[in-house]
Amino acid sequence: MNVGIVGCGNIIAQYLATLPALDALRLVAVADIDAARAESVAAGLPGVRALSVQALMDDDEVDLVLNLTVPAAHAQVALAAIASGKHVYGEKPLAATTAEGREVLEAAAAAGVMVGSAPDTVLGTGTQTARRAIDDGLIGRPISATATMMCPGHERWHPNPDFYYVPGGGPLLDMGPYYVSALVTLLGPVASVMGAASHTRSERTIASGPRAGDAIPVSTDTHVTGVLVHESGALSTLVMSFDAVATKAANIEVHGETGSLIVPDPNHFDGEVLLHRLGGDGWETLPVSGGYIDSGRGYGVQDLALTAPGQEPRAGGRLAFHALEIMESVLQSAHTGRAVTITSSCERPSPVPLARPAVAAH
Incomplete structure (x- = not known):
């Protein structure tokens, strides 16, 4: 999956330390409401473009939006990604409220895209x-x-x-x-x-x-x-x-x-x-x-990319x-x-075998 990141604050460094090693993912673009911050991140990543948030949502090359914004913006960014037909994986929590979180899951189900969320x-x-x-x-x-x-x-x-x-x-x-x-x-x-x-x-x-x-x-x-x-x-x-x-x-x-x-x-x-x-x-x-052996932030995104259509990622939206x-x-x-x-429930996520990411696909 080609990944576009929205939000270039403190947490992005931990994802950038991991994503290049994950063979099911390719980072292609970054965006931030502060354009200079996105440009600074992209400058250190060959082949990665700095875009506006809307341009990243509209970009056909991006398959999945990695949402690293502040919690108050999680639902808004996730819904925009889903409306653009993209899978979305966000930093925790899923949304600021359960009402917003429910809207994200319902929109994703209607669009036929997957939702994942930290923590992985x-x-x-x-x-x-x-x-x-x-x-x-x-x-x-x-x-x-x-x-x-x-x-x-x-x-x-x-x-x-x-x-x-x-x-x-x-x-x-x-x-x-x-x-x-x-x-x-x-x-x-x-x-x-x-x-x-x-x-x-x-x-x-x-x-x-x-x-x-x-x-x-x-x-x-x-x-x-x-x-x-x-x-x-x-x-x-x-x-x-x-x-x-x-x-x-x-x-x-x-x-x-x-x-x-x-x-x-x-x-x-x-x-x-x-x-x-x-x-x-x-x-x-x-x-x-x-x-997952020697894992780090971003392995949940890889797990989502390796999840068969119709199945729930281990670090999925329902959890x-x-x-x-x-x-x-x-x-x-x-x-x-x-x-x-508690009105919701979820399946206990399937266990992860002791393996590197590609081996632990499900």
């Missing part, structure tokens, strides 16, 4: 090795999980962090997709949620870049706790915070009747998976047994929509004090 970290060897351990019965019937992300906020390193502190941002909508997508991959879809949330400061101070010292307003929750009730009956506890200094808690733990797993950081593609067996002497490191509804519902529960039923 769940396709790496870390989460997939844990998935294999659960599927192989190494912990028995899964009972519960915990997922924890605690940090003091992205304004400490990001030069333009404003979008993290408006609706559609915050720790849950920003970092939650990694954790919720991993939990659904490991334990299956979610039936209902309960939540609580707070924020400690009304403004944040940028610590790096040309705007260092500038204060930005905060209009979204910055500490969120949720309980996810999976359709299987397993319970997951989620804690996402931009208000904490640090934590030593494992990013994800999964507990079953006969064992417990420590799952690596779902913001990374690899990492050690640890197993403690009932009656065992301690934690053991499991051999890598699943996932992303389900994760978005889960997160939005946690916030709704936090503000109403009531449990919220």
